[in-house]
Structures are given as structure tokens and as C-alpha cells.
Amino acid sequence: MADDIARLDDMAHLDGNALAGPLSEILSVEATTAWWRCPQCARSGTLAQLHVYGPEPGLTARCPGCAHVALRLVREGEYLWLSMGGSSGAFRFRTA
Amino acid sequence: MTSFSPGFRGRARTLADRLPPGQYPTEQFPVLSAGPTPRVDTENWTFTITTESGAAHSWTWAEMMALPQQETTTDIHCVTRWSKFDTPWRGVPLDAFFEDVETAADFVVAHSYGGYTTNLPLEDLLDGKAWIAHTYDGYPLSPEHGGPARLLVPHLYLWKSAKWVRGLRLGHEDEPGFWESVGYHNYGDPWREQRNWGD
């Protein structure tokens, strides 16, 4: 909702490098170099460049330009929940 | 008037009784976020309740401040395991907003500036159980804690107390919100330790 709301440039976020470890549990390929194009503002870049909030209560990765949700990751014991985008369903993976 | 049993306090409720399972007490007030902190001016702020039929009831900041105000001191419990006792809030009970709202809906999706959502049964917002809170510890609620106003539903885990709340959408279906749709529990009762989907 980038419309009429002024945003505080939030200093509390990390970046997609922080997703490397958690994603390594469910992806067998390196994730930080994956390329992504924002469906909301068309900005493109690597997963490493996403702005990442968390890790509690979950990891939320957003477009660095417009804050559109790219990916969400939640650890629940032996499970890892992954949702691509902000409004699509989530997959619950059983990990080691 | 005679005062009965002056000074009697009964057995003091220990802090341990107030701590739900799996929680630890904190004096701090940690800030957790899922995105950038929205900056909303009270001049532009509105709160809207939309019923299942699409009827919308809106309040501006001034209109909200003209509603009956309440102070409440309550314990809050975060799903990340911290609990904070005796937090002092001031705000408007949801009952005051719902005075003039006609609805047969059972469920609510609270939605916020910045896009956050969370879902609850409507009855969990009524009968003195929830507020739109704008003041914390005597000061205007800071943006990092959900200001200018947040939903406050202390009997559920704090992720249900939507920061930067903008409105409520009433409906017949229980629609999982931001965290509920990615593994968190649909209801979130700290006393039954309902943290995740399978709990």
C-alpha cells in the first residue's frame, strides 16, 4: 500500500542474504542470486537485494522499492512454511 | 459507610500465575515487524468498519477521540515467548464503535496501514475484550509500537493486536490473515499455547 502513506525508511531491516540459510533447507540451489521482478512496481534485482524483516515471528522479504511482499518464511519446529507473495497460500515443508 | 475488611488483599496472585505456558516475563517492549513502519498523520487517519453487506461506518481521529475513552492496564503475550505485565493503555473499546453497527457476521479481518491483516471471531472484540488503543504509558502510541492507533486484544497473542489498524471487515468466513496464512494459529489463545497451525 505505497499510495498515500509516507513511509519511515526503516533501519530495522536486513536483506536477502539472511534468507540463504533458511532457504537452503528446502532449495537445493543457491537462492541469493535468484532474480526477481516485482509485480507491483516492476523493479528487478536479486533475492539478496530484497529487504528482509524478522526473523521473528517470521521472515518477510519485500521489494526494496515499493515494499510489496515477495516471500514469507516461518519456522515451526520441524516444519518450514513458505509463501511466495503476500496473498498466496503457503507450503508447509517437513525439514530435518 | 462501613468498609468491610479494610486492608484485606487475599492471597497475592504470583507473577507465575500470570505467565501463560512457554512464556518468559520481560521489562522491555520488543518491536517485531513484517515491513517498514507506516507513518500516518492523525489528520488523515480514519478507522472504518465494513459489514458483510458492504455498509461502511467511518471515524476520523477527532470522531474517535469523542467516543467514550477507557484506560486499561493489562498483560500482553507475544508468540515469540515474551510476556509483559501491567501495560498501561488508553483507547476506545470496540463496543463503542459497534453501538451503531448492524451485523450478523461472526468473523472479522482487521487490516492496517502498510497492508498487515489478522483475523478473529467478532465476539473476541466485544464485551470489554478489545480496544482501539492510541496512548501507551501516558504518551501517544509511537509508530514502532503501532501508533497512532492499534488494535489491542490482550487475551490473544499480540500478533492479533494489529498495529496501525485502519479498519475491520466483517464476514461469515474466517479468513486467515498475514501470519495465519503462513503457519500461525488461526485463533491464538496463549493459555492453550495456540502458536502454530497444528497446536
Add this chain to the structure above:
Amino acid sequence: MARAAQLGGLTVAVAWHRARLAERRPQTATARSLVFTVPGWPGHLPGQHVDVRLTADDGYQAVRSYSLAAPADGDRIELGVQAVADGEVSPYLADDLPVGAEVEMRGPLGNWFVWRPEQTEPALLVAGGSGVVPLAAMIRAHRTAGSATAFHLLYSVRTPEDVCYRDVLDAHDPHLDARLLYTRQAPPGAARAPGRITQADLEKPAARLEPDSAVYVCGPTGFVERAADLLVDLGRDPATIRTERFG
């Protein structure tokens, strides 16, 4: 990278290595170099990090990321750990984990914030405080590879007592131009007054770069945002700026 093993039909991601603390060396009052032996370590690229997992007696686990500070030496890897006041994990790793004890480690992680010797254009490394760790790995790898590529380092610290890896910075390396900048207190006689990084600090090193030179910026989020903005203002192509935020 995680490798999946088939185990009776259940796919198990083989992610966590056992890592034994072999050596602890102080860098500053609060920063440490920690050397771990990790049997079967697959090697790593300069700039990569590992996730370290600690498990308490009651089963509680905490995971934090730390950058690799040097190229791998067989099974021996070196991390840079900065103890954060009131931190849950870093003070323990910095001072309490006994030499000989084990932790779990996942990695190496991250292929984007990486320098490879095949990159022959001059590179600019910009470090804010503990952000120097992965950049030290790049400098050491650059040296080990005998690379003739020009490396420029701009390293921002609060005071002279906060400088890490002096041995890496002081080694007479004809290909490394290292500049320190102090934000709180500069050494006596310093030409630059203490203060946060500015465009003027970045101008000279940036001028030595080629158009597709990589710039690596690492440190706390505030520092990274500021430095990256200044670099873009200086005309660097944002696509060439690689950042890692430590939060």
C-alpha cells in the same frame, strides 16, 4: 549448500556440520577471531557466511549468521564475531564457548555477496564496523590468489581501538589501498575530523574504479543505506553495488 540425501524415502536436507572451536583470538575489546575445525568442510568463497546454531540443555536453540573472515584452510575456517551488549549469542561465542567445544554450523551461504579472482576490474570495499569481516575475507583471498587487481578499502570505525584485522591492513600490499575513517575519535594528528562517512570520503576511491567495477558495502543497516546512497549520488551504477546488512 544443502545436499539432500534419500533415507528410506524421507528426504533429509543435510545442512548442519559439527564445528569444534580450535582457537580464539581477540581483535578488539569485544571482537574476536574464532577458528573452527569442521570435518568435511566443502570450501567457500570470500564474502560468504555461515549460520551458527547453539542448543541449550533444555533444547532451546538459537541461530545467528557470522561471516567467514578468511579463505578456508582445509577443515579450518575463521569467523569474525562482535560481542553485542545484551546479545543472546554473540557474547557467548566471543568469550564463553570453551576451546574444544562444538557448535553446529550451516554453510557456506550466499553466492551474491562474493568476490571472485576472475573479477579483474578494480573493486571498492566499504566496511562499517563489524561489516569488515567478509571484506577481510575478500582481501585475504585476493592476496592468496596473487591477484593484481586494485582493491580499495574504506573502513569506518568509532575509535582507533575498534580497528580489526590490523595485520591484514598493515601487510605491505601494493594492490590494497586501505583507508580508515573514524566516527567518534580519530588518532592524534589525523587529517580527517571524526564523523560519519560522507561523499568526500568515497570520491577518491570511487574515481579509481571502472564502470562495471563491483562495490561491496557491509555493516549495520543504517551505514549500508547511507553509503549505498552516497555511491549512487557519485554516479555508481546501483547494479554494481552489492550490500550485506548486519542489522
